[in-house]
Structures are given as structure tokens and as C-alpha cells.
Amino acid sequence: MPKTNKTKYVILGLLSDEPMSGYDIKERMKISVSHFWNLSYGQIYPTLRHMEKDGWVSKKDIINEGKPNSKVYYLSEKGKHRLREWLKQPIEEENHRYEILLKLYFGNLIPNEYNIEHIQQMRKQYQENIDLFTDFERQLRKVLHLSENHIYILMTILFGIRINEAQIRWCDEVMNILKSM
Amino acid sequence: MPKTNKTKYVILGLLSDEPMSGYDIKERMKISVSHFWNLSYGQIYPTLRHMEKDGWVSKKDIINEGKPNSKVYYLSEKGKHRLREWLKQPIEEENHRYEILLKLYFGNLIPNEYNIEHIQQMRKQYQENIDLFTDFERQLRKVLHLSENHIYILMTILFGIRINEAQIRWCDEVMNILKSM
DNA sequence: GTTGACATGTAAAAAGTTACATGATTGT
DNA sequence: ACAATCATGTAACTTTTTACATGTCAAC
Numbered sequence: 001m002p003k004t005n006k007t008k009y010v011i012l013g014l015l016s017d018e019p020m021s022g023y024d025i026k027e028r029m030k031i032s033v034s035h036f037w038n039l040s041y042g043q044i045y046p047t048l049r050h051m052e053k054d055g056w057v058s059k060k061d062i063i064n065e066g067k068p069n070s071k072v073y074y075l076s077e078k079g080k081h082r083l084r085e086w087l088k089q090p091i092e093e094e095n096h097r098y099e100i101l102l103k104l105y106f107g108n109l110i111p112n113e114y115n116i117e118h119i120q121q122m123r124k125q126y127q128e129n130i131d132l133f134t135d136f137e138r139q140l141r142k143v144l145h146l147s148e149n150h151i152y153i154l155m156t157i158l159f160g161i162r163i164n165e166a167q168i169r170w171c172d173e174v175m176n177i178l179k180s181m
Numbered sequence: 182m183p184k185t186n187k188t189k190y191v192i193l194g195l196l197s198d199e200p201m202s203g204y205d206i207k208e209r210m211k212i213s214v215s216h217f218w219n220l221s222y223g224q225i226y227p228t229l230r231h232m233e234k235d236g237w238v239s240k241k242d243i244i245n246e247g248k249p250n251s252k253v254y255y256l257s258e259k260g261k262h263r264l265r266e267w268l269k270q271p272i273e274e275e276n277h278r279y280e281i282l283l284k285l286y287f288g289n290l291i292p293n294e295y296n297i298e299h300i301q302q303m304r305k306q307y308q309e310n311i312d313l314f315t316d317f318e319r320q321l322r323k324v325l326h327l328s329e330n331h332i333y334i335l336m337t338i339l340f341g342i343r344i345n346e347a348q349i350r351w352c353d354e355v356m357n358i359l360k361s362m
Numbered sequence: 363g364t365t366g367a368c369a370t371g372t373a374a375a376a377a378g379t380t381a382c383a384t385g386a387t388t389g390t
Numbered sequence: 391a392c393a394a395t396c397a398t399g400t401a402a403c404t405t406t407t408t409a410c411a412t413g414t415c416a417a418c
Contacts, residue, residue, distance in 0.1 A: 002380065005405075006283065013287040023369050036282040040407060045371055068369045068414040080290075087284050087291045091299055093306075096277040101217040101340055102187065103268050106194040107333040109261075110268045115333075121271055151362070152288040152296075155355045159282055162354075166347030173343075174336045181332070183408065186377070204397050221379060226399055250386085251397060 003092055007047050008056070010037055012075060012083040015057060017149075021070040022048055032153070035133075035160055048073055056082060104174075116178050123171040126164045133160040184273055188228050189237070191218055193256060193264040196238060198330075202251040203229055213334070216314075216341055229254055237263055285355075297359050304352040307345045314341040 010033065014025055022044045029039060051057045056079035060072045075083075100122050107115045137157050144150050191214065195206050203225045210220060229252075232238045237260035243253045256264075281303050288296045318338050325331050 002404085006278075006280065007405085010283065013283070013290075016287065016290060021369075022371085027368095033283065033286055034276075036277070036279040038276055041371075042373095042407065043405085064368090064414095066415065067367090070369060083287070084291055087287055088295045090302055091280045091284065094278065094280060095215075095219055096217070097187075097275065098217040098340070099187065099272045099275060101337045102191065102194070102214065103272065104333055105214055105337050106197065106264070106268055106330075107336075108330040109194075109197060110265055114269045118272055125274075149287075149289040151358065152285055155288075155358065156282045156286050158354060159279070159348075159351050162347045162351040163344050166343045167340075170340050170343040173339060177332065177336065183376085188377085202397075203399085208396095222399075223379065223401095224377080245386095245396090 004086075006037075007039060007043050008051060009083055009086050010039060011044065011047055011051070012056065012079050015073055015075040016080065016083060019060075019072050019074040021062075021072050023070065024072075033156075035129075036156065051079065055079075112178055112181055116175065119171050119175050119178065123168055123175075126167045126171065129164045130161055130168070133157050133164070137161065185267075187218075187267075188220060188224050189232060190264055190267050191220060192225065192228055192232070193237065193260050196254060196256040197261065197264060200241075200253050200255040202243075202253050204251065205253075214337075216310075217337065232260065236260075293359055293362055297356065300352050300356050300359065304349055304356075307348045307352065310345045311342055311349070314338050314345070318342065 010029075011025060014020065014028055014032070020028060022041065025044055025048075026039070026041060029037075048057065048059075052059050052073070055076055057073045058076055060074065062070050062072045064070060100118060103118055104115060137154065140150060140154050140157065144154065191210075192206060195201065195209055195213070201209060203222065206225055206229075207220070207222060210218075229238065229240075233240050233254070236257055238254045239257055241253045241255065243251050245251060281299060284299055285296060318335065321331060321335050321338065325335065
């Protein structure tokens, strides 16, 4: 069975919080779902047009003062219904690609110093991720009661922290092996 | 900067172990790199042809007894050199998509029982992954000394175990939150 | 005047998946 | 006869990325 395209649902989900333009959606994504889902303008604008045609969203031309005009999209009842139905469906299997694992798998073909360098690079990256997520967590915990969706956002941040912690431990584990070779 | 296409390197890496046909490569992938990198026939066959044209691999027509004939590809010196050069390059940033996080992020839009179901589904999946990887780890440790690339394979399996363990802990953490709502 | 944020969009290319076609051989 | 495995391949499609074009407005 072909995998369902989730682009529509990402956009609908973001619009469920408030009406936005394509540009807003892209900007909002940066500070919300970008660490586990990202879309390019090449996906956002055509999908918005397509969903408007299908009645999942409606468009309003907005004349901004001090800013260029924009097209603001509103989630319709139909769109909200479709989003909810999708949210209830089971999670489809996904496979993630890890360049670090690919390189390490063939690690015997190059001098070990390169493998060590790769692990150091990744460890640094993972730590930066944790720092960012931890900061976000702290901010969020302060306002956890202000909105009922904050707790759900927190759960996704916790995921980011947990797997990056695990990845750091793995780096240390692997580094021990590599250095003792 | 555009991301480098790694399809070539996956194939070259597998061929560095032994010459194989397109079919063999796909089969071998299943028991080696598939948990962090997968290719379809639609990628394998055209890429093999392309790499042969570029002299990265060479082809030999093999007449099999008791099996259909096949085209076996050999890693060339040039191909091996290109593979090694790539293996030495730093890891590029990658972003992974997590449907579970996308659904959980918008979890306030549906009854909580669905979110709980999603977490249960994922926890089960993660546990199955661990069981598989752990079994593989056990097998591998028995023959760790027989080949110098086994230790690198082990490292990739350890990665799989570590992140799935972390994901299970996250499931339990999140489940506590969800059940107390 | 030029930089930077705001804003919309598309065309082309690249990458990847899916579905299909074809056929050999082995075992039941 | 039929199913399973082995084997090669491609065409169509979908998805995603990248690069480009266009322009507004505010601030320096």
C-alpha cells in the first residue's frame, strides 16, 4: 500500500491554532514542528491552493499596513474533520536514514581517525540539540497551564531530548570501542 | 548547498564486501543496512548501469545453474577510491520525520484514548525492534573476531538498540502524562 | 541606496516509490 | 498445475528540493 502524503495534515494542524499565510506557516514551522517535520515553500503554496479548491481551507486577501499584502488561510469545518480523522489513524511505518550509520558500517575501509572524527562531530551536534530542546522545555514548563496543547508540545520536546541523550551515550560507547582498536 | 545523493555509496559499500547482482544487493541490504538505509530496485538497477558507465564498477554476465542468469557487478579501483573519499567526508545534516510526533503535537484535537493507542502501538514496535537487534547482537558477538568489519556492524546495531530503548522510556514517560489527564 | 524581513510563487531537477512486465527454475 | 524464489528491468507517478523571479516596506 502506498504511504499517505502528510503535507496536508501538517498545514491543517498549524492552521488549527490560527489562520495563517503560507509565509506564516513556514515561519511557524521553524519554532514548532520543524525538528520532526519540515516543508518547503514548493510544498506549502501548491498544497494550500489545492486544499482551498477542495474546501479544506478558505482564503482571505489581507491588506497589511507596513507589510506586503498576504493571503490568509482559515481551517474549514471540513478541513478540521479531515485532520481529526487522520489524527485518529494508526501510525504508518517509517524508515529513517542515518548517514553516520552508513559510514560507520563501512568504517573498516578507512583509517579509524575518520570514524572517530565522525562520532565527535555527531556528539557535538546531539549536545547542541539537547541544549536547544532543554531550553525550550524550560520555557514551556513555565506556561504549561496557559493552553491545553502545551502539554502535547512538551511531549514532542521530551522525545527530542530522550533520543539525543541516547545518541550521546551511544557516541561515548562507540568512542570507547574505536579508541581501543 | 544541495545534499549529496548517497545511493551510489550504499551500493559501492556493499560491493566492497563481495561482487553481487542487483538482486543480491537488494537481498543483502535486508540483512545488513536496511534498518538505517533502504533502496528500491528502481534505484539499484539504474545506479548500477550508471556507475558501470563511469567505471566505478564492472559487469560480468554470469550463467547460473539451477537459477536464472544474472549480471554480477564488481567494485573497481576507481569505485573503491570514490567510496573511501566519501566515507572520509563529514556527515551532512539530516532531518527525520516522525509521524508519531506530528500526531501527538496536535493531540489536543482528538480524544486522548487515540493518543494513548498511538503510544501503545509505537511502544510495541520499538520493543520488537529491540528484540530483533538484540538477537542480531548476540549472533554477532559470537563471531566478532572472524572479520574486522564485524565490530563496525555491531556499532550500528548498538545504535538501534540504544535509540529504541530511549523511545520505550519516552513512551512510558508520555503514557504517564496521558493517563493522568 | 541597500540590506533585511515580509510575502508569493513556479519551473526544473532530483529522488524515491509503486506497479507492472517478463521469464527461469525448483519443489509440491 | 501452481507457488515460491530467483532475477532483471522500466514506466509512471509522487514527492521533495533547489533555484529562481518578483515585489513591498521599514530602517539605516
